[in-house]
Amino acid sequence: MSEKIDVLLATYNGEKYLREQIDSILNQTYKNIRLVISDDCSKDGTCKILEEYEKKDERVEIHLQKENLGYIKNFEYLLRQVKNNLYMLSDQDDVWLPEKIEKSADVLKREKADLVYADLEVVDQNLTTVYPSFGDFMLLNRKIKKMSNPGKSTQTVWVTEKGNWKSNYLYNCVTGCTLLSKKKFIKDILPLPCNSKYMVHDYWMAVVVSSKGRLAYMTEKYIKYRQHGNNQIGTDKISHKFKKLDQVRDLFLDVKLGVFGSYVENNNRFPKEVQKLNTEAYEYFKMLTKKKNFNFKGWTTFHKLYKYETFIYYLENFCILNLPLIGRGLFNIRYVCLKLLKKRK
Numbered sequence: 001m002s003e004k005i006d007v008l009l010a011t012y013n014g015e016k017y018l019r020e021q022i023d024s025i026l027n028q029t030y031k032n033i034r035l036v037i038s039d040d041c042s043k044d045g046t047c048k049i050l051e052e053y054e055k056k057d058e059r060v061e062i063h064l065q066k067e068n069l070g071y072i073k074n075f076e077y078l079l080r081q082v083k084n085n086l087y088m089l090s091d092q093d094d095v096w097l098p099e100k101i102e103k104s105a106d107v108l109k110r111e112k113a114d115l116v117y118a119d120l121e122v123v124d125q126n127l128t129t130v131y132p133s134f135g136d137f138m139l140l141n142r143k144i145k146k147m148s149n150p151g152k153s154t155q156t157v158w159v160t161e162k163g164n165w166k167s168n169y170l171y172n173c174v175t176g177c178t179l180l181s182k183k184k185f186i187k188d189i190l191p192l193p194c195n196s197k198y199m200v201h202d203y204w205m206a207v208v209v210s211s212k213g214r215l216a217y218m219t220e221k222y223i224k225y226r227q228h229g230n231n232q233i234g235t236d237k238i239s240h241k242f243k244k245l246d247q248v249r250d251l252f253l254d255v256k257l258g259v260f261g262s263y264v265e266n267n268n269r270f271p272k273e274v275q276k277l278n279t280e281a282y283e284y285f286k287m288l289t290k291k292k293n294f295n296f297k298g299w300t301t302f303h304k305l306y307k308y309e310t311f312i313y314y315l316e317n318f319c320i321l322n323l324p325l326i327g328r329g330l331f332n333i334r335y336v337c338l339k340l341l342k343k344r345k
Contacts, residue, residue, distance in 0.1 A: 002032045005101060005180070006087040008078040009037045010071065014092035015045040017125075017226065021094055022053055026060075030101035036081050038063045040074045072194045075201045079190060082183050089176045089202070093226045095127065100222035104180040107216050111152070111159055114185065114213025115206070118178040120225035127224055134225055140173050144217050146308060158217045165211035165274060168203070170305055174215075176202030177223060185209050193266055196258030204262070211271055245331035249320050256285040281305060293325040 007025055011018065025035055037050055037060065050062045069077060075089070086108070088101065108116045119141070122131040135141035147167040148158035160167045168174060179202065189208050193199045209215065242248050260282035267275045284301040291297075302322065306314050319327040 002030060002105070003086060004032045004034060004084045005030070005105065006082050006084045007033050007035045007090055007101075008075070008082070008087060009035060009090040009092060010040065010074045010078060011037060011042060011046050011050065011092045012040040012071075012074070013042045013044045013046060015042075015049060017093040017228075018046060018049050021090070021092055021096070022049075022060075024094075024096040024098075025090060026053075026057055027098065028096065028101045029098050030105060033059055033101065034084065035060045036063070036078060037061070038065060038074050038078050038081075040065050040070070041068045070194075072192050072201055076190060076192045079186050079192075082186060085183050086180060087183060088180045091177045093228065094177055095123075095224040095226065097222045097224070101180075103218065103220070103222060104178075107157055107218055108180055111157065111216040112214065113159070113216035114162075115174075115179065115181040115209045116216045116218065117174045117180075117206075118218035118223070119221050120175060120178060120223045121221040123224045123226055125226060125228040127226070130227060133221070134175065135219070141219070142310070143171070144173050148217070156219050158219065160210065160215040160217070162214040163211060163271075164215075165207065165271070166308060167215065168206040168210045169274075172200070172203035172206060173217075174202050174206035175225070176200075176205070177225070178218075179205070181205070181209060182213075185213065188212065188269065193262040195265065196262050198255045198258035199262035203259075208269070211274065245320065245324060245328045248331070249324055249327075252317075252320060253285055253289055257282070257289075260285060277304060288321055291322070295322045 009022075009025070022035070025033070035057075039047055039050060039062065047064055050060075050064075054060045054062050063077070063081070065074070065077070079087075086105070088104070090096075104116045104118070107113065120134040121129060122134050122137065124130050131137040133141070135144070144160075144167070145153075145158055147160055147164060149161050152159040152161070185208060189205050192201050193204055206215075242251070260278060263270065263278040264282050267278055270278060280301050284298045287298060288295060299322075302318060306317055309317070319330065
């Protein structure tokens with residue numbers, strides 16, 4: 001018999017799409033699951049729907065919170081409920097394709113991985129395709145592939161070797177709703193950092209597991225990742241909306257200070273080799289907030305962080321962060337060109 005897997009679903013005012021998501025989980029080809037749902041004080045009909053499913057399927061277990069925990073703490077609560085050796089995360093408004101759990105479990109076993117994650121198909125509220133590949137749209141696939149072991153990877157599965165913390169250190173490549181991982185890492189993951197909106201739960205989980213274990217990425221898509229009025233941030237490239245480079249730079253610095261601030265606050269949970277870089281990087285980005293035009297101080301820190309990137313990405317980020325006086329002119333030219341292209345279309 002297949003190993004039982006805990007599927008963790010956090011809900012809050014999700015009645016509109018919830019039935020479709022729960023049905024897609026319960027109707028998986030992989031049947032041996034325990035669906036654990038924690039509702040964070042919903043004010044709509046979510047709880048009624050959950051109670052209905054708990055009555056008709058013994059695999060469903062619901063927990064109704066008595067006070068609002070917030071998104072991060074609700075997921076933390078769910079992680080503390082894991083009983084089996086393997087668990088997955090789920091959003092309340094997506095749709096899982098029938099083989100999602102089966103394929104994830106197969107890859108985890110075959111590749112001897114500690115965490116499996118995957119690409120997604122981005123859809124609108126009616127499940128119409130918006131972007132065929134989330135990984136391509138968000139430029140994650142090229143980053144994941146670069147960090148993967150060419151000797152171990154295939155066309156559809158890219159493997160990152162044990163302890164390669166660089167794969168998720170600078171930015172989050174793991175989308176939580178695609179994740180299958182092992183219970184043994186939860187003790188290292190908890191408690192989840194919650195002092196920065198940029199250090200989300202799946203980002204932290206990926207950093208922790210990648211620093212200790214082996215990751216496998218599936219390029220095939222087994223989730224319809226629904227984007228609608230309440231969750232557009234999932235694919236929202238905020239910086240593309242800005243008209244000035246200084247707005248982009250401020251956002252970049254805000255994100256990095258949030259991420260590395262969380263790292264520093266949890267420094268004792270990192271390998272010793274990473275602890276020094278955490279502090280060094282945080283001080284570097286903090287220093288950049290005081291540099292408005294030119295900066296060459298701390299170039300070695302920048303290089304340590306971005307040396308795994310493509311040359312163009314490396315150069316763009318160096319100009320934005322360290323040479324904004326030059327970058328402003330280039331950004332203005334780019335903005336005007338993009339505007340002209342849109343008019344021609």
